[in-house]
Amino acid sequence: MSPAAHLTATLDLIEAIAAARRPADAEASAWFRAHRHIGDSDRGPMLALAYTLLRHHARLGWWLERLRLPDTPRHRLLAWLALDNTPSSHLEALLRPLPATERALLDKLRGTTIAHPAMPDSVRLECPDWAAAPLQRRFTDRFAAEMEATLAEPPLDLRVNPLRSTREAMLADLRDLGLHPDPTPLSPLGIRLRQRLSLTRLPMLKTGEVEIQDEGSQLVAMLLDAQPGERVVDFCAGAGGKTLAIAAQMRNRGHVVACDVSEMRLKRAAERFRKAGLHNIETRLLASETDRWIKRHKHGFSRVLVDAPCSGTGTWRRNPDARWRSPEDQGLDSLVALQSRILASAARLVKPGGRLVYATCSLLPEENEQQVTSFLANHSDFRTVPTGTILQLDQPYLSLTPAQHGTDGFFAAVMQRGGAEAV
Template sequence: MTPAARIQAAIEVLDLVIEAARSNGAPADRLISEWFRARRWAGSGDRRAVRELAYRAIRACGEIPETGRAAMLRVADSDPQLAALFDGSRHAPAPIDGAEPMAEAGVAPAWLMQRLADSGVEHPEALLDRAPLDIRVNTLKSGSLDLPEGGEKTVAAHGWRYPPETKIEQSPAYLEGMIEVQDAGSQLTCEVVAARPGETVIDLCAGAGGKTLALAAAMENVGRLIACDADRARLQRLPPRAERAGATGIETLLLDANREMQALEPFVGAADAVLVDAPCSGAGTWRRNPEARWRLTDKQLERYVAIQSRLLDIAATLVKRGGRLVFVTCSLLDAEGADQAEGFLTRHPDWRAELPVLPAGTPRGAGLRLSPSRDGTDGFFVARFVRL
């Protein structure tokens, strides 16, 4: 592809991303992969360049653009060299008409910017920086650890950070299960659980098991660790990951959404710790999924908040006296963080908050907030409650 043809390709990809954002369709990374799958003649350099152009445009536009061209014009407005490639030549985008619409610059849609401001989020633009690649050293694996070059230690106990373009999944350490890809903030939230060998620990919203594997390592494969989720496809990804990681003590439990207690009844009052890594807006992970801010609506946020409250109430029934409940969301919005924690304590006077002690984070209500601007992690809220 010529440089101009790459711009036109990015515009076509952006049209797909914008339509999917409006209709709650496939995520951008999948759409880009599918677009290139139908164009196998494109080289690796073309794929990389088009992807970077598309994500550059996604990050540049606060409100959802009308078209992919409008999004790319926003980028071209501050990049004369890129603008010059809108020349109408073969496979190139048509010349720029000064009167045609251009997407609005910004961090997020106006309603969401107000929510961030009301939640005391400073430097929200950091949410759109390109995320580094963080890994967690898997302490379940013994032997000599040969980490890839170019990494630096993070504040997480077993964390290392690499440039985002690092091909970590091709390294021997990854292939042998000695490291896992996991954001440093996510690792820190697992440390708040303080899972110990011999305990009964429940990961109530385990998904594909990223945090479950960190808990298994903390427990040294001793005790009972139950990974639960209502999404069968995601939960089925955990057993092969656990085998690769040498995590032998994980049980999986498929839940029926809205009827979770049918499967969880045997665990009422039995858990030393329960982790609720609740479904949320993801308003702390835009570094990795920048188009997610175009998808979120106020009504969707309300639904997430209701789900989180219900899951916290379920989790509370599973914890024994003196046990711990850890609530995590990858969001910087108070509705999914400090307000949610306050609501839990109001509904459950037989619990108290215990402020997590971490080498990063800022107190927010009854918990801690981790943010890209202050801590260099994805955005998280984490709170720990103890049953009296």
């Protein structure tokens, strides 16, 4: 594509993301499917620029308000390019016509930086009002550092499928492709790639030898410690990333039930299971968190994972648009109440001596420690199991943050139901 066509197409993509109600990654995937003539060499830079604008959402909005210009995707793009020191003459040629108001925007921003001393901390750190108070309470003097870490572009983490390969073999294959992989420091199956690349360069994704999965998510699946031959439930399976890790951990033996309330997500998950060569997984569509299937299988499983729907604050660096959407729409209290109902219902599936793992990709105590404390207060037959007995982390609960661990933000608590059978 010519530079002009490339920038015009990028603006079209940015406008589509801004107008959509669904997450940016889903909208971008749909947009590229509708524009198949755009090749991989152009898609990567276009997507990177679109996500750069999302990571600077509040700051760009602040600048446009300061300059008294309408907050539009086009103005946001122009403002970023000016702040990034793209020559005005290039923009004049690439985004014609350029009216006087937009020329003035470029002139005023030329030579400045995205940060300004007059910016409030909430704008500078891209922290929405609904999350600021609980995050400040949690992190206190580390609040700024933790929020700055969520603004960084994340690496690409891969999880090796142990049924098809080894980490050593995959590291060697990735180096043969001219890449620079590193083993992840916490997960024994993880590989980290820090360079930006098209996924088409990774043939091992197509063969099922590796899956894309953040190291933190890999650790959550490891906490379940599912053994070959056991009966296991992934209660909120979604697209099936943790289900894949659990089934592989079981060496394709035993029975895993992947549950979700979305038929579409389960269909996509089933495709991933087949590609990975896993045959011990059953998908189960639930009408709600209190589906009758749960009562019929009470005390029927050795391990149950509840990866609960949450605010997603731990994934902000990977999904920068998420911080400006839910739970502001429905309220954090409603989300916490839903998590409580899901956890209580899923706990019915755990057999005596069995293990229940509650997890979120949230940084908020209301969704994490406070949720577990409330559950234990109402379920005296469960007790916590320190995560350090399973992982090499000295934590009572798994608590990961981008700033401290280089992963997405994850929380997980391991609980065991009292009974004669040991976990």
